[in-house]
Amino acid sequence: MTYNFKKIDHVQLAAPVGSEQQAREFYGKLLGFKEVEKPEALKQNGGVWFKAGDVHIHIGIEHSFRPAKKAHPAILVANLDTLKYRLRMYGINCENDDKLPGAKRFYVEDPYENRLEFLERLE
Structure with missing residues (x-):
C-alpha cells in the first residue's frame, strides 16, 4: 500500500480560556x-475556526496555555506589502526577515503571542 501527502488541512494554534472574541x-x-462554524460535537471544547482561501486556522482553547514563540504557520500572501501596511496601521509590530532566498517575509504575534509568518515568493 502506498500513500501520498496532499496538503495541510489546517493549522491549530492554542489560546487561553475565554479568548474567542480576541481571535474574532x-x-x-x-x-x-x-x-467557520465548528461541528456540533466540537463546540463544547471552545475555540474558533477561520478560513481564507485554502488557508484554515483553528484556534483551540488550552487550559495551561503557553504561546508558540518559535513554531508557527507560514502563510503565503499575494501583495504582502499591503498586508504589512494594514497590520502596522493597527499597531501590529511586523518583524522583517530577509534570510529566505527568493521570498520576502515578516513575522507577527497574534493576540496570544503565537508567532505567525507571512511571506510572498519573488518569482
Missing part, C-alpha cells in the same frame, strides 16, 4: 479570515 477581532476583522 484579530483573525476575522483585522486579517480578513471568515469564521
Whole structure:
C-alpha cells in the first residue's frame, strides 16, 4: 500500500480560556479570515475556526496555555506589502526577515503571542 501527502488541512494554534472574541477581532476583522462554524460535537471544547482561501486556522482553547514563540504557520500572501501596511496601521509590530532566498517575509504575534509568518515568493 502506498500513500501520498496532499496538503495541510489546517493549522491549530492554542489560546487561553475565554479568548474567542480576541481571535474574532484579530483573525476575522483585522486579517480578513471568515469564521467557520465548528461541528456540533466540537463546540463544547471552545475555540474558533477561520478560513481564507485554502488557508484554515483553528484556534483551540488550552487550559495551561503557553504561546508558540518559535513554531508557527507560514502563510503565503499575494501583495504582502499591503498586508504589512494594514497590520502596522493597527499597531501590529511586523518583524522583517530577509534570510529566505527568493521570498520576502515578516513575522507577527497574534493576540496570544503565537508567532505567525507571512511571506510572498519573488518569482
